[in-house]
Amino acid sequence: MRTDIDNWKPLSVSSIVNVFSKMPITWCIAGxxxxxxxxxxxxREHSDIDVLITRKELLIAYQWIQKDWTLYKAEDGKLLHWVDGEFLKSTRDVWVSRNHVAPWAFQIMIIDSKDGNWIYRREKSIKRAMNEIILKSPDGIPYLKPEIQLLYKAGSSKIREKDFQDLQTMLPILSTQEKEWLTLSLKKQFPDGHTWIEYL
Known part of the structure; x- marks a missing residue:
């Protein structure tokens, strides 16, 4: 078990691409x-870097990553060594470093999917086709669509200052359709209202 959660030296986006680009899985930059x-x-500055993959392809990713990295599953507030062949049924995050003492290099966010759809774990009625949740940068780097990433930030039990900063950055460039989807999703998760809705 490791407890050094602030011991980060995150990879660059280009280095993440080098790690994941050859894997036969669906993945994208998140966060x-x-x-x-x-x-x-x-x-803004980023203290970490997140990569999103599906639970169905988790073991495939493990076989590729474990050749050069050490993986830890985040469960119940603990970081426990993830051993070969172990299927993570409910784990949502995996932390990755070069070895047992090296700084954290990246984090894997695990999403659930069914029948080709991404399922939002905090409100399972919110779904999107897997081929509709990822965009690509001009350089071809896959990343999670902004309205979905903002939903993850807004839907957390604790909204951080950087999450609100991200909302302010994105508001001028979000399309009407993206704002409408995010508003509807927040209303589903928070039927009694959410502070971000007034900004959308």
Missing amino acids: GWALDLHVGRNS
Whole structure:
């Protein structure tokens, strides 16, 4: 088990591409970097970097990554070594470093899917076709669509200052359709209202 959650030296986006681009899986950049890829510039500093993959392809990714990296599953507030062949039924995050003491290099966010659809775990009635949740940068880097990434940020139990900063950065460039989808999704998850809705 590791407890050094602040011990980060994140890979660059281009290095992440080098790690994942040859894998026979669907993947994309997530988190704040996904929003910056959409904006086309670095809007703020990033202390980590997230990659999104599906649970169905998790073991495939493991076989590729474990050759050069050490993987830890985040469960119940603990970071436990993920061993070969172990299928993670409910784990949502995997942290990755070069070895057992090296700084964290990237984080894998695990999503569930069914019948070709992404399923939002906090409100399972919110779904999108898998081929509709990812965009590509001009350089061909896959990243999570901004309205979906913002839903993950807004739907968290704790909205951080950087999450609201990301919303402010994205508002001027979100399309009407993206704003409408995010608003509808927030209303589904939060029927009593959400503070971000007034900004949308």
